[in-house]
Amino acid sequence: MSRGRFITLEGMDGAGKTTHLEWLRAKLAARGLALTVTREPGGTALGEALRKLLLDNHDPRHPDSEALLMFAARREHIAQVIEPALAAGHCVLCDRFTDATYAYQAGGSGMAWERVAELEQWVQGALQPDLTLYFDLDPAVGRARARQAREPDRFEREKQAFYERVRAAYLRRAAEHPRRIRVIDAARTIPEIQLELEGIISSI
Numbered sequence: 001m002s003r004g005r006f007i008t009l010e011g012m013d014g015a016g017k018t019t020h021l022e023w024l025r026a027k028l029a030a031r032g033l034a035l036t037v038t039r040e041p042g043g044t045a046l047g048e049a050l051r052k053l054l055l056d057n058h059d060p061r062h063p064d065s066e067a068l069l070m071f072a073a074r075r076e077h078i079a080q081v082i083e084p085a086l087a088a089g090h091c092v093l094c095d096r097f098t099d100a101t102y103a104y105q106a107g108g109s110g111m112a113w114e115r116v117a118e119l120e121q122w123v124q125g126a127l128q129p130d131l132t133l134y135f136d137l138d139p140a141v142g143r144a145r146a147r148q149a150r151e152p153d154r155f156e157r158e159k160q161a162f163y164e165r166v167r168a169a170y171l172r173r174a175a176e177h178p179r180r181i182r183v184i185d186a187a188r189t190i191p192e193i194q195l196e197l198e199g200i201i202s203s204i
């Protein structure tokens, strides 16, 4: 049996990852492909527990600690879910993966880029997604989708700077891995984006 394809979806909150993942799931399933759909952090019991810890708790913490927890969850996810699914010939669709650690912990929170690379090497070895769909969106547009636009307060302006750094880091990853990472302009309408995705996945 031939090994399955590993596809990850990336982008900031509200960029459309879940929306397009559900659409991709339906499209690929209709073609008769066996699919495994999963997400990070999460995908395993340990991963989901770490997800809760990481996403629900907003106490300040060192970006290295955050990245170590992300990679602990990822190690488990690869061993329990991703590798077995790929080996069984499944196409794996994963909502966020290591590019998000570069974007948030390195880009956003200032962790050393090379440290993420060391952890990536350690935890993943040669495993990389075959294709990454990065939904690129101005963070201000993402916020406007989520709530009514209004003047940002000081805290929100700081957050705005954080999200600009996250976006810059995603774009740096895309520039470094141009064959793997497809930058999708997520400011367009959903049907326009799906038309582009249709072309991208036609060869899968």
Ligand SMILES: Nc1ncnc2c1ncn2[C@@H]1O[C@H](COP(=O)(O)OP(=O)(O)OP(=O)(O)O)[C@@H](O)[C@H]1O
Pocket: 011, 012, 013, 014, 015, 016, 017, 018, 019, 020, 145, 186, 187, 188, 189, 190, 193
């Ligand atoms: N291109 C688009 N144009 C307008 N609205 C969109 C577009 N894409 C997604 N949306 C809407 O924006 C909201 C957020 O989309 P979605 O949940 O897919 O984002 P996400 O990337 O999964 O976010 P999160 O990281 O928070 O899970 C949803 O209400 C969705 O319908």
Ligand SMILES: [Mg+2]
Pocket: 017, 018, 019
């Ligand atoms: Mg989502």
